[in-house]
Amino acid sequence: EVQLVESGGGLVKPGGSLRLSCAASGFTFSTYSMTWVRQAPGKGLEWVSSITSTSAYIYYAASMKGRFTISRDNAKNSLFLQMNSLRAEDTAVYYCARVLGGTVLGSYYYYMDVWGKGTAVTVSS
Amino acid sequence: QSVLTQPPSASGTPGQRVTISCSGSSSDIGSNAVIWYQQLPGTAPKLLIYSNNQRPSGVPDRFSGSKSGTSASLAISGLQAEDEADYYCAAWDDSLNGFYVFGTGTKVTVL
Numbered sequence: 001e002v003q004l005v006e007s008g009g010g011l012v013k014p015g016g017s018l019r020l021s022c023a024a025s026g027f028t029f030s031t032y033s034m035t036w037v038r039q040a041p042g043k044g045l046e047w048v049s050s051i052t053s054t055s056a057y058i059y060y061a062a063s064m065k066g067r068f069t070i071s072r073d074n075a076k077n078s079l080f081l082q083m084n085s086l087r088a089e090d091t092a093v094y095y096c097a098r099v100l101g102g103t104v105l106g107s108y109y110y111y112m113d114v115w116g117k118g119t120a121v122t123v124s125s
Numbered sequence: 126q127s128v129l130t131q132p133p134s135a136s137g138t139p140g141q142r143v144t145i146s147c148s149g150s151s152s153d154i155g156s157n158a159v160i161w162y163q164q165l166p167g168t169a170p171k172l173l174i175y176s177n178n179q180r181p182s183g184v185p186d187r188f189s190g191s192k193s194g195t196s197a198s199l200a201i202s203g204l205q206a207e208d209e210a211d212y213y214c215a216a217w218d219d220s221l222n223g224f225y226v227f228g229t230g231t232k233v234t235v236l
Contacts, residue, residue: 035225037170044128045162045170045213047225059224095169101217109158109176110217110225115169 002026002114004096009119016086020119022079022096027114030054030074033099035112036081038092038121046092049081050099086123093118129153129214129228136234137204145231147197147214153226157217159197161190164211173212174199201233209235 008020022034036048049070050059058070069082079096097112130148137143147159161174172181174190177197187202201208214228 037227044211044230045164045215045227047215047227050224061224062222100175104158104176107156107158108217108219109160111158111160111172111175111215112162112170113172113175113181115171117169 002098004098004114004116006094006096006116006119009094009121011122011124012086013125014087014123016123017082017084018086018121020081020083020094020096020121022081022116024077024079024098027098029077033101034072034079035097035099036070036079037095037097037112037115038090039095039118040089040092043092048094051079083121086121088123091121091123093120128226129216131212131214131228131231133229134232134234136236137201138236139204139206141204142200142202143204143233144201145199145212145214145233147199147228149195149197149216149226150220151195152220152223153195153216153218154192154197155195156219159190159192160215161188161199162213162215164213165207166210170213204235206235209233 003025005023033052035050051070067085071080095118096116098114101110158176162170163173164170177192178190189200212231218226
């Protein structure tokens with residue numbers, strides 16, 4: 001069964017750090033791009049960061065760039081998100097997801113076909 | 126980072142057809158494929174439609190997607206109680222500060 005399981009969430013003070021992990025199973029992790037998406041309480045989905053299969057390309061949303069670092073360990077089928085200088089507005093459920101992307105007739109498709117159940121991060125004093 | 130615009134809510138009675146719109150720009154929907162995700166209450170999002178109008182295996186054919194210019198639509202025909210959920214459109218964004226943008230989300234209520 002294809003599965004993604006996030007961990008590492010919790011309560012952290014403003015300015016603090018947290019490292020999220022995502023354990024993948026049931027598919028060849030090293031051949032897929034991966035992404036983190038978050039959802040603040042009662043709010044919509046927000047893309048956070050993506051990493052290609054070999055870590056050659058990494059992308060961040062503007063509001064996370066410089067504070068968050070995405071990485072992966074293909075030998076351990078794991079995805080990570082290091083979050084520093086956390087703010088109250090970073091409070092959210094963080095989902096990891098598998099990505100499929102490519103180009104068809106000049107149009108780029110990019111979507112998440114497998115999602116984890118999420119891990120909750122609360123930034124509060 | 127720009128977002129795609131959706132109506133906050135939509136509703137219908139069982140069996141009705143409901144349509145959700147998604148408005149973007151030339152750098153996102155206008156240039157790239159539209160995706161739709163369904164999020165049932167208290168659960169993680171689920172892929173519903175990819176590449177504008179393609180359904181993953183297991184998604185009922187009463188869900189359909191379309192795209193025209195810088196807008197897209199999701200239609201649910203034969204609405205069922207289990208379709209009550211939040212629906213999000215998404216697309217890759219080619220603009221300088223964008224990468225992947227989600228819609229604002231639409232809550233579908235089955236009356």
